[in-house]
Amino acid sequence: MDFMDISRKRVTVRQFAQKPVEEEKVLKILEAGRWSPTAVNGQPQRILVLNTPESLAKVRAFCAFGYDQKYVDLAKECDDKTRSQVNFYYGAPLVLLVSYDSTACWVHPQSGQSSGATDATIVATHMMLEAASLDLGTVWISYFDASKARELLRLPDTWQPVCMLYIGYPAEDFKPNPNLSGRRKPLSETCFFNAVPEMEK
Ligand SMILES: Cc1cc2nc3c(=O)[nH]c(=O)nc-3n(C[C@H](O)[C@H](O)[C@H](O)COP(=O)(O)O)c2cc1C
Numbered sequence: 001m002d003f004m005d006i007s008r009k010r011v012t013v014r015q016f017a018q019k020p021v022e023e024e025k026v027l028k029i030l031e032a033g034r035w036s037p038t039a040v041n042g043q044p045q046r047i048l049v050l051n052t053p054e055s056l057a058k059v060r061a062f063c064a065f066g067y068d069q070k071y072v073d074l075a076k077e078c079d080d081k082t083r084s085q086v087n088f089y090y091g092a093p094l095v096l097l098v099s100y101d102s103t104a105c106w107v108h109p110q111s112g113q114s115s116g117a118t119d120a121t122i123v124a125t126h127m128m129l130e131a132a133s134l135d136l137g138t139v140w141i142s143y144f145d146a147s148k149a150r151e152l153l154r155l156p157d158t159w160q161p162v163c164m165l166y167i168g169y170p171a172e173d174f175k176p177n178p179n180l181s182g183r184r185k186p187l188s189e190t191c192f193f194n195a196v197p198e199m200e201k
Pocket of ligand 1: 142
């Protein structure tokens with residue numbers, strides 16, 4: 001498949017079928033991440049694959065809908081169908097927690113900024129696009145309680161969690177969110193050739 005086809009095909013999925021992701025596909029996704037570029041090729045990414053009921057129960061406890069009382073209360077009030085849309089991890093059978101090891105990153109000599117979050121983000125992006133090429137749905141999750149994740153998953157102190165990818169086959173009745181997916185600004189609003197645009201005063 002042409003790269004642009006994969007890029008356009010990828011869409012955030014928040015309703016997953018209750019079907020495991022084949023091990024062969026899991027390994028392809030991880031392999032795509034392995035070949036990502038990282039600063040000075042430091043490869044500080046540390047990826048925790050979570051796909052057992054025990055591990056996914058931990059995700060439920062530290063993802064936004066597990067720890068944000070607003071959503072916990074909301075989930076209690078709704079019927080089964082709606083609950084699946086407001087609950088914790090949309091029933092994803094596979095979760096990748098992407099962290100970086102802060103001792104393995106490049107540090108910018110002038111700004112002192114670590115490359116870790118950027119490296120981890122690039123790795124996650126490669127994995128997300130590989131998953132799309134394998135007909136799997138994904139959602140990128142930033143909204144989770146990283147300190148609770150650290151505690152429940154016993155992450156080493158030097159690992160800094162950056163994001164999670166929920167991965168799985170889209171549910172049969174999955175429909176992209178019309179308010180978010182498929183909407184992009186025109187290039188003229190985000191890309192500028194050789195000079196920044198005139199700013200209104
Ligand atoms: C950095 C980042 C953080 C995100 N965090 C969340 C999140 O915590 N929960 C969620 O449901 N979606 C999250 N998303 C998914 C975005 O809402 C989604 O990518 C965006 O609305 C565009 O829709 P599309 O992916 O279908 O094109 C995140 C995406 C990115 C790139």
